[in-house]
Amino acid sequence: MKGTISNYRRGRRTQKTNQAVIIVEKVKNREDAEKLVGKKVEWIAPGKNKTKISGKISSAHGNKGAVRALFETGIPGQALGKQVDII
Template structure:
């Protein structure tokens, strides 16, 4: 998981997700599903998968609010 960004801008609520263990044919079917990031203390932040990003199976998700820096590189649950 990483932040979606441009050359000069960072979108705090937009994250790029790389699904592991899912066939490439099935990845587009994940659009519209809910994702949840859980902190080590149990705090949950929900988001929604909105679209694909590029041609290599990366997903774009928008969360309710920005995730903390400790969330970068961690796993999220796709419901």
Template sequence: MEGKIINFRRGRRTIYNTQMVIEVKGYDKEKAKELIGKKLVWVSEGKNPKEIRGEIKTTHGNKGLLRVHFERGMPGQSLNSKVSIS
């Protein structure tokens, strides 16, 4: 299963670089609750790809978006890229 990184979790003046908001196609608010607790991996592009692992913590908003906590900070290049959910 794949998801798409939408943006960092943020406030008015603060960006939480270890937390991202992702979207999974075909999932609404109720269906997205089933994915809480699942693990996921983001793989960078390039000669030496790196993996950053994370876990789905909760839903975000009313449209079925999910909040993910990664083990370390995510680079800006990860925006609009895909993550694989297991």
């Protein structure tokens, strides 16, 4: 399953770079998003080293099917708007 990193989880003046909001393909409501909680998420960096940052879906975010994911380390800004694999 594929998803797109929408943004970091953030407040008015802070952002948590190890937490992200992900929009998942073919998920349109909160009930479907809550079924994904606990699944693994992986982002693979472009370039020759193919650095892999993995995380876990922690909860649904909003009513339109987005989810929150908690990553091991902070994800870089170049990951925003890119695809992730949901396993």
